[in-house]
Amino acid sequence: MSSKVGVSRPPAEASAPALSKEEILRYSRHLIMPEVGMEGQLKLKQAKVLLVGTGGLGAPLGLYLAAAGVGRLGLVDFDTVDFTNLQRQVTFDSSDVGRPKLEAAKERLSLLNPEIRIDTYETRLTSENALDILREYDIVADGTDNFPTRYLVNDACVLLGKPNVYGSIFRFEGQASVFGHPGGPCYRCLYPEPPPPGLVPSCAEGGVLGVLPGIIGAIQAMETLKLILGKGEPLVGRLLLFNALAMRFRELKLRKNPECPICGEKRTITSLIDYAEFCGVRGEEAPVPATTVPEMTPRELKARLDRGDDLFILDVREPHEFQICNLGGYLIPLGEIPKRVNELDSSREIVAHCRSGKRSAEAVEFLRKAGFRKIWNLKGGILAWSEEVDSSVPKY
Numbered sequence: 001m002s003s004k005v006g007v008s009r010p011p012a013e014a015s016a017p018a019l020s021k022e023e024i025l026r027y028s029r030h031l032i033m034p035e036v037g038m039e040g041q042l043k044l045k046q047a048k049v050l051l052v053g054t055g056g057l058g059a060p061l062g063l064y065l066a067a068a069g070v071g072r073l074g075l076v077d078f079d080t081v082d083f084t085n086l087q088r089q090v091t092f093d094s095s096d097v098g099r100p101k102l103e104a105a106k107e108r109l110s111l112l113n114p115e116i117r118i119d120t121y122e123t124r125l126t127s128e129n130a131l132d133i134l135r136e137y138d139i140v141a142d143g144t145d146n147f148p149t150r151y152l153v154n155d156a157c158v159l160l161g162k163p164n165v166y167g168s169i170f171r172f173e174g175q176a177s178v179f180g181h182p183g184g185p186c187y188r189c190l191y192p193e194p195p196p197p198g199l200v201p202s203c204a205e206g207g208v209l210g211v212l213p214g215i216i217g218a219i220q221a222m223e224t225l226k227l228i229l230g231k232g233e234p235l236v237g238r239l240l241l242f243n244a245l246a247m248r249f250r251e252l253k254l255r256k257n258p259e260c261p262i263c264g265e266k267r268t269i270t271s272l273i274d275y276a277e278f279c280g281v282r283g284e285e286a287p288v289p290a291t292t293v294p295e296m297t298p299r300e301l302k303a304r305l306d307r308g309d310d311l312f313i314l315d316v317r318e319p320h321e322f323q324i325c326n327l328g329g330y331l332i333p334l335g336e337i338p339k340r341v342n343e344l345d346s347s348r349e350i351v352a353h354c355r356s357g358k359r360s361a362e363a364v365e366f367l368r369k370a371g372f373r374k375i376w377n378l379k380g381g382i383l384a385w386s387e388e389v390d391s392s393v394p395k396y
């Protein structure tokens with residue numbers, strides 16, 4: 001199989017079936033463009049594109065590629081639709097909450113374009129299954145949000161010789177490129193090593209502005225169409241950087257790294273590796289295990305407060321999180337604790353909490369080293385409090 005998708009295909013009439021009358025009408029705005037035309041539309045119809053992830057980036061990718069008539073779409077995801085997804089994952093609507101993402105996405109895309117084939121893979125992409133799944137497709141569009149899967153997709157694409165249309169987003173910023181194209185660099189040429197675990201927060205931790213995945217995912221969809229059609233100048237060897245606040249695009253030139261362990265001349269990686277280990281995480285974005293600190297469960301805390309015990313609740317979240325919901329605690333954001341430690345009374349019993357219990361574990365660790373002995377971490381944070389004690393406290 002040629003990896004030069006759409007570039008080296010024989011003329012359409014040699015192998016492709018014609019478009020139906022309905023398809024001619026549906027794709028009319030493509031057909032009247034000489035750069036697409038019947039030949040281009042048939043290339044789209046014959047193209048097979050795999051979308052890894054059906055979330056924020058996967059939404060515009062799936063919707064636009066289905067609408068444009070890409071004949072076969074593969075979708076990989078294992079998640080269910082969550083209320084927090086709806087702010088940006090526009091494939092889904094409120095009635096989809098709780099459904100498997102694949103089921104909801106397939107239904108939506110099939111309604112949009114019943115002429116195309118949609119295959120779903122309800123699984124986490126792993127070193128064991130990636131090559132088998134990717135092999136079926138001409139182009140892979142990476143809509144993942146974590147480093148292990150990103151390196152996995154990159155390596156599998158390089159090993160199979162498939163273009164990897166990459167996009168990533170965080171808060172107000174995004175980037176896009178096309179990796180794994182013959183002669184072009186790969187993701188590892190750009191980032192040979194993953195960042196230390198925990199250094200780059202995920203969208204779940206750092207947030208993402210609603211429209212941003214729409215913009216970056218739409219760029220990925222456009223690059224995918226161009227690759228299929230063999231038209232224009234693809235984002236090969238170029239990293240497009242987008243800042244939504246400044247509303248500015250910048251571009252970095254990327255070179256293939258001759259020392260790249262997977263696409264360089266002396267490649268050292270010849271098969272897929274353990275990406276969780278490579279990225280220093282256990283499983284999907286697992287946090288670095290916190291040092292064990294004394295913990296109190298939300299139920300224990302509630303019982304003690306009900307008993308009238310004198311407990312000092314220390315909230316180590318950020319002020320904007322405190323505004324979302326709080327337990328009436330004393331607010332000192334984690335980063336300010338070292339210089340505000342004098343505001344705390346080590347003779348009192350202190351229960352520290354954050355959203356999930358991760359940051360407050362660090363706070364407890366720090367304060368114990370500073371001599372605090374009567375201090376606990378609220379296990380599971382305010383999320384667990386909402387779950388186990390008071391459901392009127394909103395989760396976020």
Ligand SMILES: [Zn+2]
Pocket residue numbers: 185186187188189190257260261262263264
């Ligand atoms: Zn490379």
